[in-house]
Amino acid sequence: MRRLRPYLKYFKAVRGPISAAIFYAIIFGATSGIAVPSLIKYVFPAIFNASGSLALSTVILIASAIPIAFLLRGFSSYGNSYYTQLAGVRILEALRLDYFRKLQVLPLSFLQNKASGDLLSRGLADTAQLQFTLTLIANDGVKQPVQLLGALGFLIYQAFTQQGTFVVLLALASVPLTVFPVRYVGRKVLKRASQMQAQLGNITGQFSENLSAAREVRAFGLEERESSRFALACRGLITSQMKIAKYAQALTPAIEMVSSLGIALTLVFAYYRGVQLETFLAIITALYVCYEPIKKMGGLNNEMKRGLAALDRLEFVLNEPVTIADPAVPVSVGRLRGDLAFEGVTFAYKANEPVLHSISTKISAGTVCALVGPSGAGKSTFANLVPRFYEAITGRLTIDGIAVRAMRLADLRRNVALVSQDPVLFNDTIYNNLLLGRMDATRAEVEQAARDAYAHDFIVSLPKGYDTQVGERGVLLSGGQKQRVALARAFLRNAPILILDEATSALDSDSEAAIQAALKKLVVGKTVLIIAHRFSTIRDASLILVFDKGEIAASGSHEQLYGANPLYKSLYDRQRAGH
Numbered sequence: 001m002r003r004l005r006p007y008l009k010y011f012k013a014v015r016g017p018i019s020a021a022i023f024y025a026i027i028f029g030a031t032s033g034i035a036v037p038s039l040i041k042y043v044f045p046a047i048f049n050a051s052g053s054l055a056l057s058t059v060i061l062i063a064s065a066i067p068i069a070f071l072l073r074g075f076s077s078y079g080n081s082y083y084t085q086l087a088g089v090r091i092l093e094a095l096r097l098d099y100f101r102k103l104q105v106l107p108l109s110f111l112q113n114k115a116s117g118d119l120l121s122r123g124l125a126d127t128a129q130l131q132f133t134l135t136l137i138a139n140d141g142v143k144q145p146v147q148l149l150g151a152l153g154f155l156i157y158q159a160f161t162q163q164g165t166f167v168v169l170l171a172l173a174s175v176p177l178t179v180f181p182v183r184y185v186g187r188k189v190l191k192r193a194s195q196m197q198a199q200l201g202n203i204t205g206q207f208s209e210n211l212s213a214a215r216e217v218r219a220f221g222l223e224e225r226e227s228s229r230f231a232l233a234c235r236g237l238i239t240s241q242m243k244i245a246k247y248a249q250a251l252t253p254a255i256e257m258v259s260s261l262g263i264a265l266t267l268v269f270a271y272y273r274g275v276q277l278e279t280f281l282a283i284i285t286a287l288y289v290c291y292e293p294i295k296k297m298g299g300l301n302n303e304m305k306r307g308l309a310a311l312d313r314l315e316f317v318l319n320e321p322v323t324i325a326d327p328a329v330p331v332s333v334g335r336l337r338g339d340l341a342f343e344g345v346t347f348a349y350k351a352n353e354p355v356l357h358s359i360s361t362k363i364s365a366g367t368v369c370a371l372v373g374p375s376g377a378g379k380s381t382f383a384n385l386v387p388r389f390y391e392a393i394t395g396r397l398t399i400d401g402i403a404v405r406a407m408r409l410a411d412l413r414r415n416v417a418l419v420s421q422d423p424v425l426f427n428d429t430i431y432n433n434l435l436l437g438r439m440d441a442t443r444a445e446v447e448q449a450a451r452d453a454y455a456h457d458f459i460v461s462l463p464k465g466y467d468t469q470v471g472e473r474g475v476l477l478s479g480g481q482k483q484r485v486a487l488a489r490a491f492l493r494n495a496p497i498l499i500l501d502e503a504t505s506a507l508d509s510d511s512e513a514a515i516q517a518a519l520k521k522l523v524v525g526k527t528v529l530i531i532a533h534r535f536s537t538i539r540d541a542s543l544i545l546v547f548d549k550g551e552i553a554a555s556g557s558h559e560q561l562y563g564a565n566p567l568y569k570s571l572y573d574r575q576r577a578g579h
């Protein structure tokens with residue numbers, strides 16, 4: 001139960017429906033546990049033992065106790081189910097939302113280390129499992145124990161008021177025995193449940209990966225390989241599901257076996273003790289009414305284990321610390337000038353494997369700084385430290401003399417515009433995608449930004465112009481068009497610091513020229529970090545940092561470096577040869 005303490009807030013939010021559900025559950029349990037055996041014990045004999053001496057109206061009156069009891073039972077069952085359902089979906093909604101919110105603020109490094117399909121499956125399938133469990137607990141968790149207590153109470157009352165005390169007690173003794181199969185099965189189920197949820201994550205993972213790599217699948221002829229990989233994952237899930245079914249489905253027959261034994265024994269002893277039929281039937285009914293909740297609570301126990309397994313998987317994300325967060329006492333910053341200083345910055349993605357080694361460098365405001373170096377040298381990592389996508393392990397990074405760690409994340413990131421190598425657009429119109437740069441921009445400002453990025457002309461030539469849908473991730477636009485939309489977005493943002501991961505993919509010469517021209521406009525007056533692949537960009541930069549194996553091997557202007565640094569010379573010559 002202590003496990004559930006952090007989740008009390010979810011229950012508090014649905015106090016109303018839960019209270020209503022519990023209220024109906026108690027009525028239901030009481031009518032089932034007491035009223036039904038009482039009908040057999042008192043109502044039937046009242047009519048049959050009168051041997052025809054009752055007036056019709058009295059018979060009808062007595063008989064009406066039956067529909068009244070079942071009306072009460074049915075009505076309260078309905079009320080209970082309805083309100084638990086309501087509470088269940090509300091809790092699910094809140095839990096899913098919290099999970100989603102958490103994914104928005106977790107460090108990128110956390111997300112990059114997980115398969116997105118697995119995170120998806122946790123957010124959808126595991127929350128749904130938890131909802132199912134909670135609904136069932138709320139449904140049967142009260143109803144069944146009350147019914148059990150009611151029936152036990154009825155039996156004990158009979159034991160003290162009837163001549164068949166011994167028989168009743170004997171019958172009662174069989175009740176605890178039915179708990180053994182429940183415990184055995186429960187233990188077996190828990191082990192398999194977490195395995196099953198993980199396999200479900202695996203399937204979702206493969207599914208989403210496959211859809212995002214549709215082109216590669218066709219290009220490399222992977223259709224068969226992908227299908228058999230998927231079949232294997234499905235088979236894994238089925239195996240786990242069947243292992244759960246093997247135990248869970250055995251529960252009901254096992255309990256029924258034990259209870260039929262109890263009933264048979266009761267019958268034998270009742271015969272020798274001279275117990276009357278109506279008492280015997282009432283005892284048997286009450287016994288049956290006892291077994292029923294135990295059976296259901298056994299199922300509940302299994303479901304709870306599955307719920308706990310799902311909760312474990314959700315907590316894996318929910319309890320992950322948000323290591324990159326606002327400081328407790330942030331330094332208030334408005335628009336920064338853009339003086340960057342790295343002071344002995346070391347960074348590692350994995351512990352003890354640093355990819356940046358104690359880097360110190362200054363990039364003053366308004367500088368266009370090109371980052372060059374071999375693949376894997378740490379250029380992108382270096383640039384990603386500026387908006388604090390990752391956190392330096394030692395040393396610090398300051399902007400205008402203020403440590404980025406001391407600023408609010410929102411303040412810091414408002415000052416940084418980013419155009420990545422493969423920009424992602426949202427599945428929306430071009431206009432709305434542009435607007436993401438600055439949500440309060442006017443129509444005129446959006447169009448001006450598009451003009452500056454040499455995107456306006458191609459946009460208006462589309463049949464729906466700015467209202468064109470770009471498709472998922474922007475797939476309906478060409479690579480060059482997407483880049484220009486992303487540049488326009490950066491224009492609109494108009495942040496003092498600009499980070500550009502230059503595209504390496506070959507664009508057609510028109511797009512290439514347009515993008516180069518757009519870039520020239522965009523960089524004016526800003527501190528720019530540009531991960532440069534084109535020699536024209538490299539030449540135009542006022543400062544060049546040469547990265548090699550996580551260190552800055554040299555820095556300076558093109559003229560200074562070309563003669564002095566052999567690594568730079570070879571990189572530059574190779575770039576130029578490529579063009």
Ligand SMILES: Nc1ncnc2c1ncn2[C@@H]1O[C@H](COP(=O)(O)OP(=O)(O)OP(=O)(O)O)[C@@H](O)[C@H]1O
Nearest residue numbers: 112349350355373374375376377378379380381382
């Ligand atoms: N998310 C990550 N998790 C773990 N290691 C990473 C991650 N991203 C990059 N690395 C590693 O960090 C090192 C530096 O990578 P980085 O992306 O900064 O190189 P780069 O200079 O930008 O290379 P390129 O020119 O190919 O883009 C590489 O060895 C890379 O394998």
Ligand SMILES: [Mg+2]
Nearest residue numbers: 379380381531
């Ligand atoms: Mg890179």
